[in-house]
Amino acid sequence: MKENIYEPRLVTIKNIRDEAEGIKTFTLTFNDPALNAAFDYRPGQFGEVTIFGVGEAPISITSSPVNKGYLELTVAAVGDVTRALHLKRVGDVIGFRGPYGNGFPFAEVYNKDILFVAGGIGLAPLRSLINQMFAERDKFGKICILYGCRYPRLLCFTEELGKWSDLSDSEVLLTCDTNPESDWQGNIGVVGSLLPKIEVDLPNTVAFVCGPPVMIHFVIQDLLKMGFKGDQIITTMERRMECGLGKCGHCNIGVKYVCQDGPVFSYQQLQELGEKI
């Protein structure tokens, strides 16, 4: 019998890193060595994670395909599956199937300046793309990363943010919406408040925006006001999903299924789809 499209593959948790408050990064390898060696994906794609006895949830891949032999997921404990995942330990076996979805454009944005605007855990899928771009640094212009969180303890990938800012022709700006413990020396305000602080070569720039829907909504409005065109803004859609395979119907918007045709869309495509972000 041919491969069962719904069957989770067994993966072992090799490492767990406390990323931020309520957020952990899990390093996984497939138990089947052949599958582990062959597994490939594009930044922006996701997989369905199974916690046996609990359920399945779609999670974007945060590692980069340039790093072979493992994959990483950065997960906030917000639902049944993600809370159960947070209780797992190194060595535990869980399920994974994928990758699904279209992923971010890559070769299509060669030679462009790249502007990343991320909110909260929305940096996780962008991190996959950022690391792939830095691995092929000469193919892109200036790389600027704007990252905001609700408060400082929610900032993810802080070590890498420092590394990225040290690389040539790149810029990293951070902000927090609030500073409840007065331990933050940086910018205070929503991530859109960082936009006036950067210089943008508008016709040659592509913006990648990822975060909670409300943040995406306002950042897109800001970018449009700056003069960005709809096809220069790339974002991701969040929708309820069960199958990831275009069958269960939950993520349907117009003729598109976010799990298969997305989750990455340009703002121009989203406008054609009609429904809200």
Add this chain to the structure above:
Amino acid sequence: MKILAKTKLVDFLKSLQGDSEVLVPLKRNGDLLFGTFDPEQPDIELKGKTAIPPKEYVFPQREKLFTFETNGNKVDIRDQASPPKRIIWGIRPCDLQGIKTLDTIYLSGYSDNYYQARRQNLILLGLNCNECCDAGFCHSLQTGPFAKDGFDLMFTDLGDKFLVAIGTEAGKALIDKSRGLFTEAMASDERKADELERSSWATFERRVDAKVAKARLPKFWNDACWAKDSASCILCGGCNWVCPTCHCFNVEDTATGARTSVRIKYWDSCQFGGFTQMAAENTRQTQAERYRQRVFHKMSYTPDKYDGALGCTGCGRCIEVCPGEIDFTVTLGRITQK
């Protein structure tokens, strides 16, 4: 074309039993439903359509996808056993179209293993409709009242006999197996069937202009009709449960023991608020948006995505079943007439 005398129908159905379960329309407690053919009680109903379509034989209301058993870091994953062989006799043209649409959705792109296994083991013996059923409008979608394809064999009730059209090799093999029961059809039999088709067409009242509706729908995205026409919805999901093409499902894991669990796939309804509920928000919060999604999905998205596949077969069951008397042909009427 072949002829089967009505008195020979039971013998034919008996010939199909053996390694297959034979399903026929039966009236049970007032409801017309498909049930297992019993030669001892061969009271097959030849009029009307079943209250629910036979889609459950390819897409069951609840289906076990996997059994998981964990033992330390060993995980045993088992999927379900092969489905039984089934032959449905008396499936109506609207429901043949329903299965054609489900085939397109479930077998294109990633092919759903569970659907495929059930579908491969299913033979469809249809029965044309000599008159319109309650709320049916298949004629205006060209899915009925007489089927053109999608069947293994197609029966037309000529009074004391059936005219039998052969659709596939599998269907032909069933006739060959009980050759003694069938005779060759004459030109007069086929003429009679043509007359019955014409007279059946004349019995339809409700109609939908699918082409015009599809073309005009985008202009009605923000129209007041969605809120107005869905105001009496009581969120029962009935329209989805009885629809031959509704294919949306949910997946849920349930622990069955300390180390064992099952993963179930079960029907879901786009009319429920929870259908689009995510951790932080819901992208379709009002019934107007959910009703609009249903109508657009049927009339526009499905044909656009799947090369003209019909999202509505014109069976009319969603209209018959709705406690709120919501009639989506009324909504489409507003759109095509405005």
